[in-house]
Amino acid sequence: MGVAPSGDLGARKWWALGAVFLTILCVGVDSTVLSVALPTLATSLHASESDLQWFSSGYLLVLAATMLPAGLLGDRYGHKKVFRISLGLFALGSLACGYSTTVSEFMAARIVLGVAGAGVIVMAISSLTVLFSQQERPKAVGILGAGNFLAFPIGPILGGWILTNFWWGWVFLINIPIAVIGFAAAAILLPEFRAHVRPGVDLAGALPASLVARSIGSKITVAGGFALLALGLCVGASAAAASNELFVAAWLVVVGAGLGLVLTTATSAALVELSPEQSGTGSAALEAIDEIGSPLGAAILGSVVSAGYLARLGLSGLSSSAANAARQSVFAGVSVARVLRSQSLLSDVRTAFVHGVDEAMLVSAGIAVVGCVLAVLFLPRSNPSTLVLPLAQEIGAGEPSE
Numbered sequence: 001m002g003v004a005p006s007g008d009l010g011a012r013k014w015w016a017l018g019a020v021f022l023t024i025l026c027v028g029v030d031s032t033v034l035s036v037a038l039p040t041l042a043t044s045l046h047a048s049e050s051d052l053q054w055f056s057s058g059y060l061l062v063l064a065a066t067m068l069p070a071g072l073l074g075d076r077y078g079h080k081k082v083f084r085i086s087l088g089l090f091a092l093g094s095l096a097c098g099y100s101t102t103v104s105e106f107m108a109a110r111i112v113l114g115v116a117g118a119g120v121i122v123m124a125i126s127s128l129t130v131l132f133s134q135q136e137r138p139k140a141v142g143i144l145g146a147g148n149f150l151a152f153p154i155g156p157i158l159g160g161w162i163l164t165n166f167w168w169g170w171v172f173l174i175n176i177p178i179a180v181i182g183f184a185a186a187a188i189l190l191p192e193f194r195a196h197v198r199p200g201v202d203l204a205g206a207l208p209a210s211l212v213a214r215s216i217g218s219k220i221t222v223a224g225g226f227a228l229l230a231l232g233l234c235v236g237a238s239a240a241a242a243s244n245e246l247f248v249a250a251w252l253v254v255v256g257a258g259l260g261l262v263l264t265t266a267t268s269a270a271l272v273e274l275s276p277e278q279s280g281t282g283s284a285a286l287e288a289i290d291e292i293g294s295p296l297g298a299a300i301l302g303s304v305v306s307a308g309y310l311a312r313l314g315l316s317g318l319s320s321s322a323a324n325a326a327r328q329s330v331f332a333g334v335s336v337a338r339v340l341r342s343q344s345l346l347s348d349v350r351t352a353f354v355h356g357v358d359e360a361m362l363v364s365a366g367i368a369v370v371g372c373v374l375a376v377l378f379l380p381r382s383n384p385s386t387l388v389l390p391l392a393q394e395i396g397a398g399e400p401s402e
Helices: 012-044 049-065 067-077 079-098 103-131 137-165 175-189 210-215 219-236 245-271 276-312 320-328 330-340 343-378 388-397
Strands: none
Touching (some): 012 049, 012 137, 049 067, 049 276, 079 103, 103 137, 219 245, 219 343, 276 343, 320 330, 330 343
């Protein structure tokens, strides 16, 4: 089953993109909102430090692992069908998270959310290749990219407000109405599409790397983005517990600019090379590569933060039980300081944690430098169909003429 050419869809495809944007924002917020809910979950679900790490890493691992199967299912049985099923599962998983009473229940619900999120993201990205021409896709990629980036500040801000004023379960239950709206909008606005030749499982093709690398252009843009990312992280690594909000905002802006240049250029470069027949599996491969970095980064950088925290933590004068509790995590350290009403311990815990985060950012900056070097050495100088300047011009100029 195919779709009408993108020129015949008219304004409807942009409304459809709005529905897809909403669902991408929903999945992104769910990923970021968890960070502010972890201290509450540690208390409410009696979760250990390891449990808290798996709440995030387990979700991301499932998300990455199921992206390729989701893409294959979409190409085989229909993108719109898989998209709606995934949104339904996402609403159910959010409901289960909100009403979980044990670590096991919450972890199982997060796994359901990971499977559902994979289907939502892959089908959302693949819809771009079905709805839009090659000339229009960079603009559509930029709009969807905005959904991902908006999720970074919205998640913690919204989550913090909910946790301050309401029951913690609402942090997850707010996903349900958004998923329902997205489901209805997708049913009305998105055309159905599946590959004319139903794909089988191609293990060699799944391995998402030489073909992707060949499709990425704009060497200077990607290398410059990595350089900005490294610079912002190095500045951020000089932060102290007493750093003001303006300083934090400044280096985060630099980091965001670098990340945006790298991700937007790479994503649009890959997508313009996909035909509608390849949209599901191609988008899945692209997103799987992206999502694998999250749990891998959490594992590596989490260990760096923990080591830095323990190395700087001062526990002299504490009983052995209090000292052992403070070593478990920064949340436990804050709790011990408050129980003992020790302002000095609270300050030490916060300073030690910031020291660990600073070290993690330096490691991240080193990784960004490696990325910059690799971009300079191996990426083609440019890809005429995927340049950041035309992308910015299209976003500012409005809908291109058909």
